[in-house]
Amino acid sequence: MEAWAFRHGPEAVAGDKFGLGALLDTGVMLLGRRTWELFAKIWPGRADEFATKLNNMDKLVASRSLAHASGWQNSTVIDDDLVTAVRRRKARQDVIVTGSISVVHTLARHGLIDEYRLMVFPTVVGSGSRLFTGDTAPTDLRLSSIERKGAAALLWYRRDASVG
Template sequence: MGKITASIYLSLDGIMEEPGLWHMPYWDDEMANFQRDVFYGTDALLLGRVTYEGFAAAWPKMKGEGADEMNAMPKYVATTTLVEPQWNASFIKNNIAQEVTKLKQETDQQFLIYGSGQLIRTLMEHNLIDEYRFMVHPVVLGKGKRLFTEQGQRSLKLVGVKTTTTGVALLSYQPSE
């Protein structure tokens, strides 16, 4: 059975929106290694539409470590609006949870979600995420899109913790159920 890992940049107050505007001052080798470990253990990406559009606009132009792998990797995109898949993508248009469940059951692939808050919340509601990799930055943003909204209580089990030299907590959790 396939597994899904969600890799998420967060502020201390749970904001995940536009990390490119606030996370770079905290980037260091430890964060790079944390991200590299999850990326190179991945077979395919699961993305929401907004994250997919941002990545598809940027990654094909990139060179260097990870660019070829990212561009070649299959991408499954949750969208109701996009019609022409590009950048090695397939669209999931209806019943996201059901389609992702089917993907997990039909393969042993390791799926990775970057960003994509709405997709993560949908999959979380259906207990489809196997691991969460949070990079909690020492910054309070005060406003923006939150990862956790009013979904009800969730219990997670801490399976890894490290603090970077820049003060970012690298936390790995799995569902406790």
């Protein structure tokens, strides 16, 4: 979460802001190296209910430069290519990606994203990485939920398999 998001108050940025709930108990988190390094500095020192679930869950790290991921419990560097690793895991459990825009771009190019949970804030930043780029294949999405989170809104979109 970018620093500017915090000025909108705790409702939008605290705890389980993306409504992951039981997925934190059953899924695996997939992070790119930069996001993993940031999270590994923040989350291990916290002990609230959300942090405890996040710390205890399995985490996969997509990195070409990390040899190991010992800085945050239950973290493992993917030793296969990203797409193969995600396909293998997706057959057994939900794969959750938080941040990690380059990971999202790769998964989107290969049709491996079933759901987007987007937090929209009333702030125009004007720059930054785009979620959907020219490399993103056309994908039909269906809005499945809108939830107010303080000044922000959490939008859930699922891939619409009925179109096409």
